[in-house]
Amino acid sequence: MKSYVLTVSCKSTRGIVAAIANYLADQGCNIVDSSQFDDLDTGKFFMRVSFISEEGAGAEALVEGFKPVAAKFAMDCEIHDATKRMKVLLMVSRFGHCLNDLLYRWKIGALPIDIVGVVSxxxxxxxxxxxxxxxxH
Incomplete structure (x- = not known):
């Protein structure tokens, strides 16, 4: 099984969630978490879907197969391999409580990221x- 994260933004309209869920189900994927937000001020829709590919579909095949859905709704979308650690640059203000918390969670392995630097x-x-x-820096 492979884990992925799909992020989507587009103009808000009916049928987006259904189209995404149907596409993933058709590809043998199982949604494990989904969050969505409709910005009423801008008319934009945002969604983040964590899913597993139970049939082992690769990211390239999923991206290629998703193109018709993305085109139908004029989506900006990305599919990321959830097992790859994200590179992060931390920007710190005068107060260090957030920095200390992030460094602690990163050090014990609870925050699966690669911190490439701190800027302040x-x-x-x-x-x-x-x-x-x-x-x-």
């Missing part, structure tokens, strides 16, 4: 960042 115009946390072998 405040140098109070430079030492703690460098002690984690992360570049500070």
């Amino acid at each position: 115009n405040h140098f109070e946390y430079q030492k703690v960042v460098v002690n984690h072998d992360i570049p500070f």
Whole structure:
């Protein structure tokens, strides 16, 4: 089984969720989590779907097969392999509680990301960042 995340944004209209769910089911995929948001001010629709490919379909095949659905709704969409760690650059303000929490969760493996650097115009946390072998800018 392979895990993927589909992110979608497009003009809000009827049938988007059904089209996505039907496509994934037709490809032998099972949705494990789905979140959607309709921005009434802009008329845009946003969706994030976590799913597993029970029949082992690869990302390229899923992307290629999804093109007609994406075209029908003029979607901006991406399918990501959920097992690949995302590279993240942290931007820090003067208050370090969020930085400390992120570094702690990253260190114990609860946050599956690769922190490529920390950027801040405040140098109070430079030492703690460098002690984690992360570049500070």
